[in-house]
Amino acid sequence: MARLIKTEKEVEGRYEDVWLVVEEDPLEQWPAGARTIVGQETVRVDAPQRIRGEARYTADLQFPGMLHTAVLRSPHAHARVKSIDRERALAAAGVRGVLGPGEAKGLEDVAGYHGAPVAAVAAETFAQAQAALEQLGAEWEVLEPALDPDRSERHDDPNRYERGDLEAGLAEADVVVEAEYRTQSVLHNSFETHQAVCRWEGDVLEVYISTQYIWGIRDSVASELDLPPDKVRVVCEYMGGGFGSKNSPDEYTFVAAELAKRTGRPVRCALTRREENLAAGNRNATIQRLVAGARSDGTLTALGGEFVNSVGWSGWNASTDGPMRMLYDCPNVRTVVHGAKINTPPMKAFRAPGFVEGTFGLECLLDELAAKLDLDPLELRRKNYAHATNDRPYSSKNLMECYRRAETHWERRHEVRSRSDGPWKRGVGLASQIWYGGGGPPSYAWIRVGSDGRATVITAMQDIGTGTRTAMAQIAAEELGIPVDRVEVSLGDSARGPFASISAGSSTVPSMGPAVRQAAHDAKRQILEIASQRYDREERVLDLKDGDVVSTDGNLLIPLTEVVGLLDDAQVLGKGARGPNPTGMNVLTFGCHVAEVAVDVETGEVQVERIAAIHDVGRVISPLQASSQVEGGVIQGIGHTLSEERLLDPHSGAVLTQTLDAYRLPTIADVPEIVMDLVDEPDEHLTNLGSKGLGEPPIIPVAAAIANAIRDATGADVRSLPITREEMLRALREAEERAKAKDKVAAGSS
Amino acid sequence: MDAASATTELALIRCTYGDTRTRSVPDLKINGQSYDLDVPVGHSLAQVLREELGLTGTKVACGEGHCGACTVLVGGLPMLSCITLVHTLDGAEVTTIEGLRDHPLVDAFLRTDAVQCGFCTPGQIVSASALVAANPSPSREEIRHAMSGNLCRCGTYPKIEEAIATWNEH
Ligand code: FES
Ligand code: FES
Numbered sequence: 001m002a003r004l005i006k007t008e009k010e011v012e013g014r015y016e017d018v019w020l021v022v023e024e025d026p027l028e029q030w031p032a033g034a035r036t037i038v039g040q041e042t043v044r045v046d047a048p049q050r051i052r053g054e055a056r057y058t059a060d061l062q063f064p065g066m067l068h069t070a071v072l073r074s075p076h077a078h079a080r081v082k083s084i085d086r087e088r089a090l091a092a093a094g095v096r097g098v099l100g101p102g103e104a105k106g107l108e109d110v111a112g113y114h115g116a117p118v119a120a121v122a123a124e125t126f127a128q129a130q131a132a133l134e135q136l137g138a139e140w141e142v143l144e145p146a147l148d149p150d151r152s153e154r155h156d157d158p159n160r161y162e163r164g165d166l167e168a169g170l171a172e173a174d175v176v177v178e179a180e181y182r183t184q185s186v187l188h189n190s191f192e193t194h195q196a197v198c199r200w201e202g203d204v205l206e207v208y209i210s211t212q213y214i215w216g217i218r219d220s221v222a223s224e225l226d227l228p229p230d231k232v233r234v235v236c237e238y239m240g241g242g243f244g245s246k247n248s249p250d251e252y253t254f255v256a257a258e259l260a261k262r263t264g265r266p267v268r269c270a271l272t273r274r275e276e277n278l279a280a281g282n283r284n285a286t287i288q289r290l291v292a293g294a295r296s297d298g299t300l301t302a303l304g305g306e307f308v309n310s311v312g313w314s315g316w317n318a319s320t321d322g323p324m325r326m327l328y329d330c331p332n333v334r335t336v337v338h339g340a341k342i343n344t345p346p347m348k349a350f351r352a353p354g355f356v357e358g359t360f361g362l363e364c365l366l367d368e369l370a371a372k373l374d375l376d377p378l379e380l381r382r383k384n385y386a387h388a389t390n391d392r393p394y395s396s397k398n399l400m401e402c403y404r405r406a407e408t409h410w411e412r413r414h415e416v417r418s419r420s421d422g423p424w425k426r427g428v429g430l431a432s433q434i435w436y437g438g439g440g441p442p443s444y445a446w447i448r449v450g451s452d453g454r455a456t457v458i459t460a461m462q463d464i465g466t467g468t469r470t471a472m473a474q475i476a477a478e479e480l481g482i483p484v485d486r487v488e489v490s491l492g493d494s495a496r497g498p499f500a501s502i503s504a505g506s507s508t509v510p511s512m513g514p515a516v517r518q519a520a521h522d523a524k525r526q527i528l529e530i531a532s533q534r535y536d537r538e539e540r541v542l543d544l545k546d547g548d549v550v551s552t553d554g555n556l557l558i559p560l561t562e563v564v565g566l567l568d569d570a571q572v573l574g575k576g577a578r579g580p581n582p583t584g585m586n587v588l589t590f591g592c593h594v595a596e597v598a599v600d601v602e603t604g605e606v607q608v609e610r611i612a613a614i615h616d617v618g619r620v621i622s623p624l625q626a627s628s629q630v631e632g633g634v635i636q637g638i639g640h641t642l643s644e645e646r647l648l649d650p651h652s653g654a655v656l657t658q659t660l661d662a663y664r665l666p667t668i669a670d671v672p673e674i675v676m677d678l679v680d681e682p683d684e685h686l687t688n689l690g691s692k693g694l695g696e697p698p699i700i701p702v703a704a705a706i707a708n709a710i711r712d713a714t715g716a717d718v719r720s721l722p723i724t725r726e727e728m729l730r731a732l733r734e735a736e737e738r739a740k741a742k743d744k745v746a747a748g749s750s
Numbered sequence: 751m752d753a754a755s756a757t758t759e760l761a762l763i764r765c766t767y768g769d770t771r772t773r774s775v776p777d778l779k780i781n782g783q784s785y786d787l788d789v790p791v792g793h794s795l796a797q798v799l800r801e802e803l804g805l806t807g808t809k810v811a812c813g814e815g816h817c818g819a820c821t822v823l824v825g826g827l828p829m830l831s832c833i834t835l836v837h838t839l840d841g842a843e844v845t846t847i848e849g850l851r852d853h854p855l856v857d858a859f860l861r862t863d864a865v866q867c868g869f870c871t872p873g874q875i876v877s878a879s880a881l882v883a884a885n886p887s888p889s890r891e892e893i894r895h896a897m898s899g900n901l902c903r904c905g906t907y908p909k910i911e912e913a914i915a916t917w918n919e920h
Pocket of ligand 1: 819830
């Protein structure tokens with residue numbers, strides 16, 4: 001029976017009460033440790049399709065009569081389009097439709113950044129559509145761009161946080177450190193660019209889209225086009241990466257939908273790589289002015305920060321202060337986070353938005369403090385271990401265990417340093433991480449078991465490349481007691497399954513996994529009921545195991561196919577819903593990284609040689625895919641730390657790094673040894689699985705761990721990302737001058 | 751050149767190589783099959799594979815020769831199909847991912863989980879197949895050297911290295 005309950009829902013640390021329908025009483029968690037299938041290495045269930053080039057991405061779809069769209073984008077960082085010649089464009093070869101400013105959501109006559117969409121043309125071929133953009137003959141009134149985040153307009157609602165009294169905390173401190181950190185803007189560069197194909201089938205609008213959130217697209221498109229939500233069908237079977245940038249529809253979807261309506265033809269609107277790097281979002285740059293105070297024994301007395309997020313022309317203000325508020329047990333904390341509106345492309349969520357940037361600042365500051373106090377950085381972190389955040393206990397926290405497991409890697413620092421050689425100095429650094437990742441309701445799944453004993457998980461979620469299908473298949477197979485290769489996972493279509501959560505915020509496994517297990521349990525219960533009647537056994541002595549129905553007394557063993565075979569073509573249908581998160585608790589993920597680096601102090605070159613990544617994300621479902629997530633996060637983190645940066649022309653605000661030769665992603669040659677260690681302890685308060693998400697945690701501590709290793713190797717305080725040779729040499733010079741000044745003082749006083 | 755006139759120039763190039771004039775490529779072999787194609791001048795091999803022939807296993811992630819996603823073999827050597835004009839290939843033998851689906855590397859990538867979103871993966875397989883054809887037991891260094899033109903935003907690199915290092919061990 002459907003039960004209506006009221007529960008708390010957390011979004012980025014803010015709690016609200018929501019109504020929720022759950023279907024059954026909660027299931028007991030499985031005991032800790034690897035199970036028959038869950039927690040065991042399994043090959044990715046959709047790997048053959050992806051590797052062999054059989055998987056169909058949005059980019060691969062072709063419909064008869066499909067038109068192609070090109071979008072006119074502003075070549076200026078700030079401008080108003082004075083006129084466009086729609087008629088001339090409409091008359092150009094192959095052109096079938098033109099949209100000007102205001103004719104589809106996202107197309108505007110005032111362009112607030114280089115690449116802002118203004119108009120769009122649909123034609124028989126993409127080349128014709130691109131050629132016709134010229135015929136629009138856009139005339140621009142160029143406006144003055146605002147580009148300095150420190151001097152630009154600020155959002156009038158900065159995020160403020162305060163506990164205790166920062167000034168009193170600083171007054172109490174024996175040692176105070178202050179520093180300014182800066183992080184750059186980086187680009188997602190998902191390999192499949194943002195794109196959608198829209199077509200009308202009768203009165204239903206079909207939207208094929210590369211997205212992280214099928215249901216969010218459905219809602220936004222339905223409300224924008226004033227359609228009943230069920231008249232919008234959203235499909236995404238395979239997608240080529242998102243990293244946070246594909247949570248919402250944006251202009252390309254609305255343009256394709258509108259042009260499909262006007263022309264009666266299917267319409268594709270796909271960004272090119274250059275457009276992707278202009279207008280598909282970015283991790284915003286930050287400025288962080290931080291202060292920390294501690295007693296001589298290392299007890300933190302004060303943490304304060306003023307943060308400026310350069311969110312761009314639009315975009316939201318991420319919690320860059322999150323780590324400072326949450327990671328340590330410090331009585332006096334005050335933060336303020338400003339959003340600066342400037343004429344640059346709007347930010348979008350990018351793998352742990354805010355926390356990646358904020359952890360760089362905070363965890364570097366902690367090491368600068370440790371150096372000043374002459375304390376071991378690992379000890380300093382243990383000393384200030386938090387047991388609650390804002391008076392809410394954690395549903396589970398095994399960060400201390402992560403620290404314990406970090407010791408063997410931390411111990412290597414003596415040996416690593418001793419391998420310094422000529423200009424190459426070596427060192428070891430560590431950094432902690434805290435993040436959300438508990439997921440939440442609502443999320444639903446169905447399971448269908450056929451008379452062939454095969455099961456299909458049905459839910460309208462999306463697999464963005466993280467191994468979602470695999471995790472869901474493992475959970476269903478475990479609960480149903482059948483091999484994983486007898487489970488299909490049918491997802492990616494809003495018309496084919498129930499509501500499922502967004503694939504963002506490290507929430508896929510913790511949100512969807514429990515619903516899938518519940519659905520499998522429901523199907524299992526029905527199968528056992530059928531067996532109990534057919535074979536005349538009490539239901540409570542029956543179970544499903546290795547593809548058979550068995551009795552706990554051991555004297556019944558009937559293949560599952562025989563039991564469900566009774567149904568002929570009919571099927572057993574199980575339903576499952578994600579239950580609530582534990583009330584009054586913080587559900588968070590934790591971890592720490594230990595990095596080993598080599599720095600050439602003559603050239604400023606930095607090489608990362610090894611990273612140990614230790615994380616507490618509750619129960620691990622798919623260890624092989626988990627290791628891929630960790631490696632992927634670490635490698636993106638290395639790019640963020642050392643090579644990636646969106647460059648702007650400082651005068652015009654034009655984006656200079658639009659191509660993949662100018663914007664430097666890590667290559668296979670840049671990858672260090674990566675060691676992964678997951679605590680794998682189920683969170684006893686969280687759902688029927690005890691699992692949290694792992695998508696974001698592994699990128700969070702990378703930059704700080706590397707910067708701290710650089711300090712260990714050279715004594716230099718790196719304070720700005722990316723750590724280019726220029727920044728490295730600057731930090732080395734500064735450290736040298738500091739040492740000289742100290743010597744002078746020492747000489748003067750002797 | 752300012753951004754606006756750069757756009758103009760690009761558009762003009764595309765106009766000139768518009769879609770109206772076609773020319774034949776009478777003798778192109780793709781995965782062992784001969785084709786006699788009549789395609790617009792200026793079309794890239796990637797475009798012809800994906801749009802004319804429906805061979806969508808070859809992916810295009812940048813379209814300008816910077817990422818390796820579109821890699822195919824031409825005469826056994828890796829080539830970037832997004833910047834190879836199809837009319838230059840008359841008489842050539844092309845192998846795409848569709849022709850390599852049963853290569854043992856596919857199984858090695860599967861076993862080691864050398865795939866996340868999968869958008870770069872067909873190109874990785876094609877490049878790796880050229881490497882192991884020339885050098886069946888490449889060292890880790892040789893793998894890194896040969897594969898550094900194939901970018902992967904998801905970061906499957908450690909697994910790719912593992913897959914290639916162990917491709918013929920199973
Ligand atoms: S798509 Fe050809 S190199 Fe990127
Ligand atoms: S697997 Fe996603 S880009 Fe390589």
